[in-house]
Amino acid sequence: MILIIDNYDSFTYNLVHYVQELGAQTEVHRNDALSVKDVLAKGAEGIILSPGPCDPDRAGICLELLRQAPDDLAIMGVCLGHQAIGQVFGGKVVPAKSIMHGKTSPIHHDGSGVFTGIPNGFAATRYHSLAVERERLPKCLHISALTEDGEIMGLSHKTKPIHGVQFHPESIASDHGHQVLQNFLNLCQKTACAA
Template structure:
């Protein structure tokens, strides 16, 4: 349950779409990061209804009330990110679609036994080319594309277990994305909501489609990136 002393923040889109003519409901776990509302605005532009809660204000079982869960970026390590790792495990046990961004991506790795350690280089607002497999959130996304990175940690490629598959890498082989082989769980190390990341709306629309929203892709026409930190 949501902690009674803190209120949930509801952020809704302006049009009704999604499953059964209702907006797709997304639970956003805020890991105390300023990027989270750029992500929420992208989801809102695509027609989703978002409930944003801090990572220490929610129990993992809250996920069952939603069509999907997004784990946001944030400071620190996955082990320090409140409910994030437990939320990923709960969603895995209950086949609830989950998408992790940056720290959320690293938390997916930890939830399935991988090790997160210092990245080869500290990146703050730097861009890289990402080469990917063209499936999941990458459906109809050209490869490679330019993505914006803000991270000093990364998932160690040699520690990723059999349950996960690497779906994207940089030119130098740094893991940029992973997906569970059988469950609707996926993460990206880069920031799709950054203005310097190409095809960010498309990636999030693809994820909303995974959550059951058949109208998200149609909302892409005319959308411009949200201007945030770059």
């Protein structure tokens, strides 16, 4: 089961539907409906932190969930969830270089993690005015994707199965969104089998 934390965003159920289309069972809870202990007790194979309209400090349990999650629990953050990953591990969330609401950008990536098998320079839809700052990124995080102007579009933790994407793979205007999510589900299966 994939547990999706809903950060009060209209895109959350697009994520839910994509994940279900890929054959995974899902359970959705608002970011303030459960405690971290309750979330972890559900025994999910993976957790997705959804987009949302605010900043990581106002994303309910997301920051604390990232702090308390077992080292082998696969977690993916999308947009706000991605920013929460950056912030909780020591990065800084700052105003983006450009406000991007409903605009597509080519995404250049390293082909690892959630980007496995995806063509470089694929188009992805962005809806954000904040971003994780590149200049002061902590050493535990790896930049896995960037825009042409150097804005971080993907992060992964170097020792934990945690991945974030700033863009929206669940948007119909994003290419390869299903594959990004399938790659995350594959990571969930690997970590669940290793546990």
